[in-house]
Amino acid sequence: MWGRSPILRGLATIILFLALEVVSILFIANDSVFQRVKISGAAMYLKSGVSSVTSDIRYYFWLKEHNEVLLRENQRLKEQLAIYRTKGEMADTLEGFLPTTPDFTYIPAKIISNSTNKLNNFIIINRGSRHGVKKDMGVITPEGVVGVISSVSDNYAYIISFLNINQSVSARIEPSGAFGPLIWEGRSSDYATLAEVPYHIKVSVGDTVFTSGFSTIYPPDVPLGTIRRSTVIRGSHHKFQVKLFQNFGSLRYVSVVVNNKKDELNQFLKENEVRR
Amino acid sequence: MKSGGSIIISFISLLFVQVILSGLVDFGPLVFIAVFPLFVMTLPINTSLNGLLIWAFIMGLAADYFTNSIMGLNSSALLIMALVQPQIFKAVSRKGDLENQIRPGMAQMGPAKFALYVLILLTVHHIFFSLAESLGFTHFIYNLPRLLVSLAVNTLLILIAEYGLFYKLRR
Numbered sequence: 337m338w339g340r341s342p343i344l345r346g347l348a349t350i351i352l353f354l355a356l357e358v359v360s361i362l363f364i365a366n367d368s369v370f371q372r373v374k375i376s377g378a379a380m381y382l383k384s385g386v387s388s389v390t391s392d393i394r395y396y397f398w399l400k401e402h403n404e405v406l407l408r409e410n411q412r413l414k415e416q417l418a419i420y421r422t423k424g425e426m427a428d429t430l431e432g433f434l435p436t437t438p439d440f441t442y443i444p445a446k447i448i449s450n451s452t453n454k455l456n457n458f459i460i461i462n463r464g465s466r467h468g469v470k471k472d473m474g475v476i477t478p479e480g481v482v483g484v485i486s487s488v489s490d491n492y493a494y495i496i497s498f499l500n501i502n503q504s505v506s507a508r509i510e511p512s513g514a515f516g517p518l519i520w521e522g523r524s525s526d527y528a529t530l531a532e533v534p535y536h537i538k539v540s541v542g543d544t545v546f547t548s549g550f551s552t553i554y555p556p557d558v559p560l561g562t563i564r565r566s567t568v569i570r571g572s573h574h575k576f577q578v579k580l581f582q583n584f585g586s587l588r589y590v591s592v593v594v595n596n597k598k599d600e601l602n603q604f605l606k607e608n609e610v611r612r
Numbered sequence: 613m614k615s616g617g618s619i620i621i622s623f624i625s626l627l628f629v630q631v632i633l634s635g636l637v638d639f640g641p642l643v644f645i646a647v648f649p650l651f652v653m654t655l656p657i658n659t660s661l662n663g664l665l666i667w668a669f670i671m672g673l674a675a676d677y678f679t680n681s682i683m684g685l686n687s688s689a690l691l692i693m694a695l696v697q698p699q700i701f702k703a704v705s706r707k708g709d710l711e712n713q714i715r716p717g718m719a720q721m722g723p724a725k726f727a728l729y730v731l732i733l734l735t736v737h738h739i740f741f742s743l744a745e746s747l748g749f750t751h752f753i754y755n756l757p758r759l760l761v762s763l764a765v766n767t768l769l770i771l772i773a774e775y776g777l778f779y780k781l782r783r
Binding site: 349353356359360362387391394449451455499501522 | 634635636641642643645665669676678680681683684685687688692745746754755
């Protein structure tokens with residue numbers, strides 16, 4: 337009798353539809369929880385297997401560009417080495433005053449899965465908690481920032497890419513020193529927007545944008561891009577279009593940023609908050 | 613169980629095509645690839661609406677999972693597409709098609725009608741995909757170019773896939 341009545345059958349269908357739709361929307365709303373589940377176990381293994389095949393093929397076509405990036409980085413490191421050599425000779429006399437651990441150390445990692453064609457892009461790398469990667473660490477390359485670690489398994493880490501409409505990076509413009517949040521607006525993976533720079537600050541097209549170092553996630557002075565175009569918002573603020581140095585489509589090797597002073601800094605902040 | 617087997621094969625093959633395409637083809641954020649709706653579009657006509665909804669839900673979640681998308685994004689859009697699918701099919705096809713055909717494909721409906729059928733259903737899917745992705749109407753106008761470009765690309769991809777996989781075999 338239940339199956340025969342068209343009204344009841346229609347009703348059952350509507351209820352089924354609503355139930356499945358609600359489940360889907362709950363999935364969307366709780367995605368961070370499911371990503372944690374996604375990361376774990378055999379499913380992750382299967383998925384990374386599929387991803388690494390496709391990324392290997394893509395990697396082959398970008399080899400030339402990677403070479404150029406490595407050459408440029410090599411050059412930059414050589415120059416820095418020369419500077420440090422001369423400084424090192426001076427430092428012999430100042431031994432004992434120098435800090436023993438550097439502020440930032442880096443864990444090199446290889447990308448096994450990367451997306452650039454969504455509004456919320458994610459990256460998976462082949463380094464996890466076993467290698468010292470933790471949640472909320474930043475990820476960079478010599479060409480710019482890549483994203484923030486969102487969850488970690490033993491051997492893999494899941495990165496919320498900078499190409500994500502909910503992400504922002506604190507940025508500084510050289511030579512004026514102005515700073516503001518750099519956000520990705522979801523249009524092209526080559527451009528981002530730097531907003532909230534006061535109108536009176538002089539900035540010209542072609543100026544370089546660096547990370548400001550105002551967060552514990554990214555080190556200062558990582559080059560991000562150059563200013564392309566400027567619009568004035570309500571007569572009081574600049575809004576810049578920034579051409580990113582980073583080509584997210586050809587990303588292959590990244591460095592996870594370990595901030596050695598992070599715990600100390602957070603502890604310090606907490607103490608001062610309590611006192612107030 | 614003959615039709616059950618072919619449903620599973622079409623499910624796996626379209627999911628595979630989807631994973632390969634969205635992993636290899638990258639046109640930037642302006643295009644998202646969605647080939648898997650073809651699976652729901654070409655489920656047998658005698659499938660009940662409840663069956664359609666359940667298949668759409670499973671396919672959507674599987675596509676989300678394997679393409680590293682946000683879980684639930686594709687399934688919510690695909691569910692709405694499945695809900696209107698029988699009506700669209702009735703409106704597009706000739707009367708005779710309903711009784712004696714099993715699979716609403718290109719060979720059975722004719723290329724022109726099938727293209728129209730795909731275009732209408734994909735439009736529904738893409739609109740709700742876009743809404744679910746930005747969770748609201750605020751970004752909708754902003755996302756319109758993305759929606760239109762993706763719609764054109766995906767319609768073309770689906771027609772090519774249908775032509776290559778099923779059309780030639782049936783003739």
